[in-house]
Amino acid sequence: MDLGAVTKYSALHAKPSGLILQYGTAGFRTKAEHLDHVMFRMGLLAALRSKQTKSTIGVMVTASHNPEEDNGVKLVDPLGEMLAPSWEEHATCLANAEEQDMQRVLIDISEKEAVNLQQNAFVVVGRDTRPSSEKLSQSVIDGVTVLGGEFHDYGLLTTPQLHYMVYCRNTGSRYGKATLEGYYQKLSKAFMELIKQASCSGDEYRSLKVDCANGIGALKLREMEHYFSQGLSVQLFNDGSKGKLNHLCGADFVKSHQKPPQGMEIKSNERCCSFDGDADRIVYYYHDADGHFHLIDGDKIATLISSFLKELLVEIGESLNIGVVQTAYANGSSTRYLEEVMKVPVYCTKTGVKHLHHKAQEFDIGVYFEANGHGTALFSTAVEMKIKQSEQLEEKKRKAAKMLENIIDLFNQAAGDAISDMLVIEAILALKGLTVQQWDALYTDLPNRQLKVQVADRRVISTTNAERQAVTPPGLQETINDLVKKYKLSRAFVRPSGTEDVVRVYAEADSQESADHLACEVSLAVFQLAGGIGERPQPAETTCNINNAFGLGTANKHTV
C-alpha cells in the first residue's frame, strides 16, 4: 500500500476540518459540497474490502429521496447486500480522520481485518442523476486506483441495478449477466412469460402511470420499456425533463404527504405508482370514483406478493416455509391480515433494509417490505431445487412451478428494486385478475399519524424489541403505555431517525382523531422526557390542523 501516494492524493480531496459524519442506515448522506473527501476515502475502503473478501465490491453515489442539493454514498458487499456492520464503523472512522491520521487509520483497518494488501481489488461504481454525482463518483475512483485497485464505472444506474451488478459478478454470472442489457433481458423475459400465462386480455392490466421522481428511474425505464411493452405500457411522469429531483413528487413525498405527486394527472380508478429518486422504493395509489386518494404502500405490496407466493406453493404442493418481514411502521391491520387470514408468519425487525434482508434470508421464501415501499423477496436454494425437480410433476403443478420460477427471476434478490417490484406487482395483478381497488380492499388500514420531535440529542432515546419499546430515557415507555391505554386498537412507538436529526413518533388507533391525539400526546412526552428543543408539541385539539403544523397531508396514513 503506497501510503505516500494516498497522502498525496488525499490532499487533493481534503477533509474540511472538524466535519464529523456517520455511516448511517443508508451510508453517508449530507450536502453534496461536504462529501468530496468521503467519496475518495470510500474508494479506499472499497478497495480494502475487495482485497479482504477477494470479491467485487460496489460503491453507489446517491442520496435516494433526499433533496437534489444533498448526495451520499454507500458500499455494497459481495452478495449485493448492505455493508457489514463492522466495516460501517471503519467507514465512519476513515471518513472523520484528520489528514495526518489517514495512514494510521488505513493501517489499523488493514490489520484489524487481516487484509492481504497484495490481493487484487475490483470495485464497480454507479451514480444517480444528481448534478454533483459525476464529479463525486470520480473521487471514489481516485480512491480505488491510488490503492492499485481496478474498477468499472457503470455511470448512471438505479441503486438496485448496482446491487444486481455486484451480485452477478460475485456469483460467476449464475444470477445474471452483469450488464444493463442482462438486467433488462432477465426481468423482461420472466415478466413476459408470466403475462402470457395470465388469462385476462383486458387493457386494464396493460397500462400504468409511473411517477419517476425526476430521477434515474425515468432514464432506465425509458431504456427498458421496449423489452416488456407487449405486456405492459408505462406512461412516465416527472421524468426529469422539467421538474426537480424528489421535489413534490416521488414515493417518499406521496407516502409522507398522503397525496399524489405534482405533474401527474390521474383519472378515477386509474392505477398509478411512484418511484423514489434512486428507484429502490415504490408505492401505488389511485383516486376512487369520489376523488378520494387511496395509498397502497409497502405493507399492502408485501401482502399481495406473499399471498400469491403462498398460493403457488400450495398449488405445487410444496411445504417450503414462507415468512413476511416488516418493521414497527407496518400498519396493525396488515400484520393481522397476514397472520389471521393468510396464515403466514410475520416477523418485525428494526428499520433499515439490512435488518429486514438478513431476517428474510432465514426462510425458503422471505418477503420483506418496509411500509415506505422498500423491499423484495428472497428465495433459498431449496426453492430452486424444488423447481428443478418439478419436471416430473403433473401438468397443473408443473405450470405453477414454472410460474414460481419466473417470479423468482423477476425479483431483484440483491436489494429492494422499484422496477422489479413494479413488474412483479403488474404480473400478479394480471395473473389473479385483480383490479387496484380489489387489491386495496384486502384489508383496511388503521388510521395512523406520524410526527417528528426535535430534541437536543436524539441518542438519549434507545429502543428494544425491534424499536417497538423505548428503554431510555427512564419513564418514557411507561408514559407511552398509559397514553395508548386511553384509545382503542391503539399502538404507538418512538425512535431516533437514522437519516435526520429528529425523533420519529408513530401512533395508530381506531379513528384518525384518536391517532392524531395519541401521536401528539406521545410527542409531548418525548419533548418533556427526552430534552425537547424548539417548538413544544401542542395537544391535538389546539393543533387540529396537525397537518399544517407538520406540513403533512390529510389522509389517514403518515410515515417517514
Ligand code: 16G
Ligand atoms: C433509509 C433506509 C430505509 C429506512 C429509512 C428510515 C436503507 C437502504 N434505507 O432510507 O430502509 O426506511 O432510512 O429513515 O436502508 P429514518 O431512520 O430517518 O426513519
Ligand code: MG
Ligand atoms: Mg431510495
